[in-house]
Amino acid sequence: QNSRYQTYQRMWNYMQSKQPSVFVKSTEEGIARVLNSKYAFLLESTMNEYHRRHNCNLTQIGGLLDTKGYGIGMPLGSPFRDEITLAILQLQENNRLEILKRKWWEGGHCPKEEDHRAKGLGMENIGGIFVVLVCGLIVAIFVAVMEFVWSTRR
Template sequence: KSKISTYEKMWAFMSSRQQTALVKNSDEGIHRVLTTDYALLMESTSIEYVTQRNCNLTQIGGLIDSKGYGVGTPIGSPYRDKITIAILQLQEEGKLHMMKEKWWRGNGCPEEDNKEASALGVENIGGIFIVLAAGLVLSVFVAIGEFIYKSRKNSDIEQVSHLFPRRVRLGTFGNDSAK
């Protein structure tokens, strides 16, 4: 059972609709995606492989989780260190990536088909930055306006406070001749 509430809700929804939500295997799920209004959650390596061979399918989003693969050997096997070093060397040289590209890339779908589900670019979110910049400029003008208003108000108060002791000495509270 998952500790993530979103996954728990997804499972509760899917298990309550087993006839329509769950499939027996990946092939059945892929068939339902192609023929109905259905989305399939599938292991990322497998879905990557399938989408490279069927241009009517696309992968949406990234990884839900991350898994690694390993090679098992018996305890004390003389091949363990040799296999580990060979895998690390292939990885460092980029050969594992090259092999994946060679074997995972199928017929190669046209590039424009894959762009539909790609991440948002600057052209998609440029308006947000324009609104943000406009808000920033407006806030600067408001801050300047507030500063000017408070400065004038404070200068009026200071003028009155300078005149008050003089009026007290002269005893001219109701008379403006002390100005």
């Protein structure tokens, strides 16, 4: 509504003008509308990932609109700040947070999602280019030797 980006302003105006209302009161209501009608639900990425892992009929279209981190609020000058920061960093370093995420988030109901993003080229994709390059180099060396022999015989 108050965005400086015209695209977001247009989205807001469109959503506000639709009847019945496109706004929902809860995440569960939004997911139910997605599953039962032609409805796109804008959802925070972490919640979206969680619900997609537990319901195979949900998917995410496109990338993220923005990225935000999470923080733990504490009073100014809290003696626990440094200890908690170090503990979180240690959990990240030991990959413990990722292990816990997999333990609690993996629904196990859905098959592994395919990554539809463009993949990098491997040797099997560009190996032919090197064959052509080497053949061209051999032909160029052969032609250079033949020209040298031809010019020295004259």
